[in-house]
Amino acid sequence: MRLYNTLTGEEKEFAPADGKTVKMYVCGVTPYSSTHVGHALSYVVFDTLRRYLEYQGYQVRHIQNFTDVDDKIIQRAQEAGISEDELTERYIDDYFRTMDALNIQRAEAYPRATQEIGPILDTIGNLVDKGYAYPAGGDVYFRVNRKEDYGKLSHRSLEGMIAGARVQVDEDKEHPMDFVLWKGAKPGEPSWDSPWGPGRPGWHIECTAMSLRYLDYPLDIHGGGQDLIFPHHENEIAQSEAHTGIQPFAHHWVHNGLLQLGEDKMSKSLGNLVSVEEALATYSADALRTYFLSSHYRSPLQYSDEGSAAMERSMDRFRHALRPATEDEAAIEATNQGQEPLDSDPYLERFMGAMDDDLNTPQAIAALFDLARDINRERGAGRSVKAAQSRLREMGGILGLTFEEPAARNDELAAKPFIDLLVSTRTELRQARQFELADRIRDQLASQGVMLEDSAQGTTWRYQRSA
């Protein structure tokens, strides 16, 4: 497949260096607040990339970090009156719970910065020894001037960055863009001993140490949100290449566009967050995944409630297409030996072609909808759609879709016997041709969000989820 590489700004044919195993490092979260839909978008994208690579026969070694020590974590923990560990544990649990709910496959390992202090100190020590870093005022800084190609990922120059003005002046730094590898501890902060005094790792160094330890360089894919390109990934490249001398640090840099909420990007500092938990309370994982994948991964996507609701409605087409054959349909199919079964190969080809084109999921999804329509049409015409149905499941599976009806909530489960009773009463009324009463029951159930569907096989009902 062709895959865009942020470093070169071009699409490039992707294949793992060893031809078999893809080493994929994806930047994880800093766990100090609830997992939001922007995170969900990003991890759905990388999960889909991984699933597609696996579908093509590669083995994917996926490593993802937790940066579980930083200023915000310390601040939040103090505000809440709990330890940093308690706080991060809580949000790491939240992360796994919501990602599982979104059907995101787990990485091979989730190393945490606080549990990798040894390798981090080794990395910093080596950078100091090589002259790429220097201690100053209890901190240790990376010397950006020593790395000739600093700025190559974000495509900017040191001059340009300084011209940008908003660079903090720091007495201890040799150059304003030097960034911290090790932060000297202030009173009350969590700290670890180091050759430069007690302190904690800076933001970027953990990824350098952990990607080296768990995957070894060069990585095949390094990923994250576009907001990580600078400074995080820029600094990671600088550190990692300086540390090992191995270039490139990563063959392919993959960055997803950011989710927009209304006019603005959704971000922690703006406080305009929608948690995944909230979204999943109303919409199915399938609907949310399809929504996230309905625009190209490098483009920004407008998130809205209406958008989620629209996707939820569209999921019905898939679910309907995948319903097992009724007895009548099975009987017709059995007697209709002469008819060719529905051929789904062209849809798979379209799907693969789209995915090969820099993960063009919008077009892949279009192929899915077209196949679903074809199935719905042809099953009515008595053709066998069984193979096409399993093909649709297979293609959906690459996008992480399950096509399951949304699971009933507890209150809904409790209401089920009563709804069943009303429905069977209505069936009797219909048989007695008391349509007025029957329709009133249907309308009133509908106003409670219970949608009835009559067919030759009887009446089915389901909850209306898309508000």
Added chain:
RNA sequence: GGCGACGUAGCCAAGUGGACUAAGGCGGAGGUCUGCAAAACCUCUAUUCGGCGGUUCGAAUCCGCCCGUCGCCUCCA
């Protein structure tokens, strides 16, 4: 101020020089089915791609200018 992206139907969103008489989804209109609905299916819903010029046999796609929106440059997926 520097770097970058984008502007396609009522909404979301693909397509980035010729098969585009521009995917797909939502919404809307009509129809088939139905006791009536719902669901599903069928038909229709952008002679046109922010505006103005230019390059070309040919542009939504390339170039220039203008208008508008957004992102990064600071914690962020």
